[in-house]
Amino acid sequence: MVKERFKEYRCDLHQRYKRCISHGEAVLSGPPHVTPDDWRILCERFSSEPFQKRSRINSANKGKLEVNHVAGSKSFVRLHHDMRDSVTGQEPGPVDLYRGTHCRQATGSWVHPRASENWAAMDTIRSQPTPDDAQRSELEIMSEVLGTCSGYVRGLGHGAKLMAPAKATSSRSIAGESALRRADILEREVQHLRVVVDEIRDQLERQREEQERRIEETRVEHERRMKEMFQAIAARLPTDAPPPPSSSL
Known part of the structure; x- marks a missing residue:
């Protein structure tokens, strides 16, 4: 952003x-x-x-751009968030995002006839079963219909290099990469929490040491005052009076 x-x-x-x-x-x-x-x-x-x-x-x-989008100044990331399902909260896939960014929502008209053809082709491929019963990723479908630019899938807006792989891969590979990214994020969060816990532990240790120091200072000060008080009392007593009891804490 x-x-x-x-x-x-x-x-x-x-x-x-x-x-x-x-x-x-x-x-x-x-x-x-x-x-x-x-x-x-x-x-x-x-x-x-x-x-x-x-x-x-x-x-x-x-x-040379034949098909433009209708997103205006709003980023594709924001559109991806705004187009999520109101009930499940699930965000649209790349193919549905293409429709949302190339079809006017108010009138239902496409920004260009070629955009309608592209989406229809992608939707058809998406609904067709594959011979090995392996679901194709929508990035693969978009790459097949729209082509690539410098090795990246077209139609995903500025910054799509972060979303699309350099070449078409299987859905299992994409899921694996996503899992690795999530694991990396979790690892960084764990490391951050460890640092926070260490800081809290050090802070508690310093507070404990400070409390012990203050308790010791209070004890020493109390003994000093008691000693001075008994000495003052002893100075006022007659010389033949018995000595005051010793202070024991």
């Missing part, structure tokens, strides 16, 4: 730079929340040839 927000923030700064007529005007028209020195560095980067070349390539690739 932080990576996505940074990408949007960087894009907003670039759009501000592009709205200026010249580079000199852009340098003098920095946003109020960016220091002049930082804004000047950004302007130099925006006007550099490597950045301009990458921008032209990205614009050309964006123009």
Whole structure:
């Protein structure tokens, strides 16, 4: 999420730079929340040839996109959470997520006829049994219908590399990877809890030592005061009077 927000923030700064007529005007028209020195560095980067070349390539690739989505500025992660079942709380799979991000919910119309064809093909493959009775993963189905981009499944939005494997794998392999991730998360949580328990144990030990020290100081102070009190009493007694009883604690 932080990576996505940074990408949007960087894009907003670039759009501000592009709205200026010249580079000199852009340098003098920095946003109020960016220091002049930082804004000047950004302007130099925006006007550099490597950045301009990458921008032209990205614009050309964006123009080749035939099917867009209807998610707008809302991230696919947020849509995945919003589309969960209200009763079971189960979140949709990748195929159903594709429908939710390419079909307008208000009118039921697809953003592009090709999107409707893609989803119909994926839904058909999903409902067909396999010869070995092994259920195919939805990532495999999407990879077969939509293809891949740099080895990753298309149609899962920005950051899909975290969701899709580099190549199609069996559902058992995906489940194993998911179990390993959960085990790794649990292991980190256990390690964190161990650290917390050790800190609490050390804190309790320090408190116990402090209490023992205060008890000892109180005992010593009490003995000193009792001794001074008996000495004062003895000084006021006649010399032929019997000595006061000794203090025993």
